[in-house]
Amino acid sequence: MASVSERMAAAPSARAAVDAAHLHRAIFVGIAIFLAVAPFLLYPVFLMKVLCFALFACAFNLLLGYGGLLSFGHAAYLGTASYICAHTAKVWGMPPEVAILLGTAAAAALGFVFGSLAIRRQGIYFAMITLALAQMVFFFSLQAPFTGGEDGIQAVPRGHLFGLIDLSRDTSLYYVVAVIFLVGVLFIYRVIHSPFGQVLKAIRDNEPRAISLGYATNRYKLVVFTLSATLAGLAGATKAIVFQLASLTDVHWTMSGEVVLMTLVGGMGTVFGPMVGAAVIVTMQNYLAHLGAWVTVIQGVIFVICVMLFREGIIGVLARRLKRPL
Amino acid sequence: MTADIILSTRDLTIEFKGFVAVDGVSLDIRRGTIHALIGPNGAGKTTCFNLLTKFLTPTKGTITFKGNDITALRPATVARLGLVRSFQISAVFPHLTALENVRVALQRKRGGSFDFWRSERVLRALNDEALNLLDAVGLTDFAALPAVELSYGRKRALEIATTLALDPEMLLLDEPMAGMGHEDVERIAALIRRVSANRTILMVEHNLSVVASLSDHITVLARGKVLAEGNYATVSSNPAVIEAYIGAGHA
Ligand SMILES: Nc1ncnc2c1ncn2[C@@H]1O[C@H](COP(=O)(O)OP(=O)(O)OP(=O)(O)O)[C@@H](O)[C@H]1O
Numbered sequence: 398m399a400s401v402s403e404r405m406a407a408a409p410s411a412r413a414a415v416d417a418a419h420l421h422r423a424i425f426v427g428i429a430i431f432l433a434v435a436p437f438l439l440y441p442v443f444l445m446k447v448l449c450f451a452l453f454a455c456a457f458n459l460l461l462g463y464g465g466l467l468s469f470g471h472a473a474y475l476g477t478a479s480y481i482c483a484h485t486a487k488v489w490g491m492p493p494e495v496a497i498l499l500g501t502a503a504a505a506a507l508g509f510v511f512g513s514l515a516i517r518r519q520g521i522y523f524a525m526i527t528l529a530l531a532q533m534v535f536f537f538s539l540q541a542p543f544t545g546g547e548d549g550i551q552a553v554p555r556g557h558l559f560g561l562i563d564l565s566r567d568t569s570l571y572y573v574v575a576v577i578f579l580v581g582v583l584f585i586y587r588v589i590h591s592p593f594g595q596v597l598k599a600i601r602d603n604e605p606r607a608i609s610l611g612y613a614t615n616r617y618k619l620v621v622f623t624l625s626a627t628l629a630g631l632a633g634a635t636k637a638i639v640f641q642l643a644s645l646t647d648v649h650w651t652m653s654g655e656v657v658l659m660t661l662v663g664g665m666g667t668v669f670g671p672m673v674g675a676a677v678i679v680t681m682q683n684y685l686a687h688l689g690a691w692v693t694v695i696q697g698v699i700f701v702i703c704v705m706l707f708r709e710g711i712i713g714v715l716a717r718r719l720k721r722p723l
Numbered sequence: 724m725t726a727d728i729i730l731s732t733r734d735l736t737i738e739f740k741g742f743v744a745v746d747g748v749s750l751d752i753r754r755g756t757i758h759a760l761i762g763p764n765g766a767g768k769t770t771c772f773n774l775l776t777k778f779l780t781p782t783k784g785t786i787t788f789k790g791n792d793i794t795a796l797r798p799a800t801v802a803r804l805g806l807v808r809s810f811q812i813s814a815v816f817p818h819l820t821a822l823e824n825v826r827v828a829l830q831r832k833r834g835g836s837f838d839f840w841r842s843e844r845v846l847r848a849l850n851d852e853a854l855n856l857l858d859a860v861g862l863t864d865f866a867a868l869p870a871v872e873l874s875y876g877r878k879r880a881l882e883i884a885t886t887l888a889l890d891p892e893m894l895l896l897d898e899p900m901a902g903m904g905h906e907d908v909e910r911i912a913a914l915i916r917r918v919s920a921n922r923t924i925l926m927v928e929h930n931l932s933v934v935a936s937l938s939d940h941i942t943v944l945a946r947g948k949v950l951a952e953g954n955y956a957t958v959s960s961n962p963a964v965i966e967a968y969i970g971a972g973h974a
């Protein structure tokens with residue numbers, strides 16, 4: 398028995414998993430250091446926008462890249478959380494941590510309900526159901542009195558974190574957002590590399606086989622769907638505090654499309670790809686904002702190029718070149 | 724029904740839009756035997772497996788496993804009861820390593836598969852068991868390789884190791900040796916004989932010499948119906964069987 402283990406341990410590729418874990422840890426440390434010094438180099442508000450979208454994209458990638466489930470309605474969770482958070486902070490006058498938690502919890506609940514409906518179908522039908530349900534959320538947001546219709550909920554107070562730290566200063570808020578982001582992506586990393594994550598990847602790879610091994614695959618799909626929606630909600634709620642705004646943009650179907658784009662550009666099914674994808678798209682939107690509607694056209698072109706030439710996305714290509722999982 | 728019948732079907736039938744793929748099949752499989760299901764291409768063998776493991780719902784008929792009616796159960800439930808199948812087209816998890824493929828099966832029995840907050844390091848406790856299973860099918864040296872990079876024959880071997888990891892009471896093997904080289908066929912045949920010691924095996928196989936040497940009992944299926952039953956000598960001398968095979972272009 399031991400001899401088998403020894404033979405296995407002697408194989409050079411056996412250490413691959415351990416090496417990958419070390420590499421990933423080093424990259425996370427690098428990201429943390431970068432985030433600590435970034436506000437001295439770049440605008441905090443811009444950085445916070447990137448971080449919110451990066452978390453959103455990572456949450457989406459958990460579902461698509463590791464669960465193999467393409468949701469075309471992730472704006473619903475981002476947007477719902479941002480409305481609930483904005484309402485809690487502004488109308489109920491709650492502190493920001495409570496507002497963010499409530500917003501996230503609302504997204505979790507919505508994700509659980511929508512997930513239970515969507516996972517009954519496969520492939521394109523799954524995507525269509527998530528889109529249809531998200532459109533219901535959009536029309537609800539347009540009509541419901543508390544969302545402020547076309548105006549959204551504006552002038553959301555940033556408040557004081559735990560009643561102590563004044564978040565109206567961009568730099569203070571920035572560090573709070575950076576921590577939320579890091580906690581969020583580290584949590585996702587853990588989910589991917591957990592016993593649950595193993596089963597999830599097995600289901601993604603070959604669902605009938607997973608069923609034949611006795612796994613009730615729908616339950617795993619529902620768990621990952623709910624987790625993904627919850628984290629998308631965390632991103633949305635945080636975003637509402639950052640921009641002091643919750644609006645229809647966040648629940649619009651184009652937002653669902655954007656997160657697909659970010660994930661594909663960065664590399665779906667990679668740990669760091671969605672972060673890079675989000676940074677690229679947000680940067681592009683910021684610098685090309687003066688071009689107006691052309692931004693959408695340019696994004697469309699990038700999307701087509703990605704799908705045709707870079708199936709694996711930026712980080713996917715890089716990982717293949719370096720022969721390292723990223 | 725006698726106690727030593729582990730799996731039986733009565734009048735099992737499935738119709739696809741007017742085409743009856745399995746037509747009134749009644750089978751009795753004795754506990755502890757190797758039972759072969761043979762027949763020409765398109766006879767309905769794989770469809771039968773899909774029905775038995777509940778991947779398809781029969782139009783009519785019943786399935787009884789270990790004395791319980793399982794006709795209305797879900798496929799994952801049937802697998803947990805100890806009736807586990809392999810697939811005709813090699814079914815592995817391509818992006819998991821060979822070791823992880825087997826471990827996923829072990830993990831299901833161990834429980835805790837919903838633990839998304841724990842590190843996968845807890846799964847290392849299963850490595851030795853997984854490696855032993857890989858060793859049994861000759862895959863030790865490939866343990867760390869993603870399944871997608873294995874040759875076809877090795878994928879089939881991995882699939883068998885994964886199935887055996889569940890230690891099921893009854894195994895359904897759909898052409899376990901298809902596409903394997905001569906050496907592999909012998910290794911897998913020996914493995915099947917070895918693991919059959921304390922379980923029941925229902926096997927679809929086109930390689931008739933394997934069928935002849937391994938199976939205790941044979942059911943011949945043609946056009947969805949049971950054509951003949953018995954041991955190899957009885958079945959192979961049955962004129963209707965010879966006719967069906969020649970008619971379908973087999974020797
Ligand atoms: N889902 C389905 N819908 C329609 N027809 C089907 C379906 N599944 C199988 N069939 C048909 O049922 C018949 C039996 O197919 P099956 O795969 O069970 O044959 P088989 O005995 O396993 O053949 P082979 O030896 O080639 O594997 C075939 O004619 C096939 O086309």
Ligand SMILES: [Mg+2]
Nearest residue numbers: 768769770811
């Ligand atoms: Mg078949």
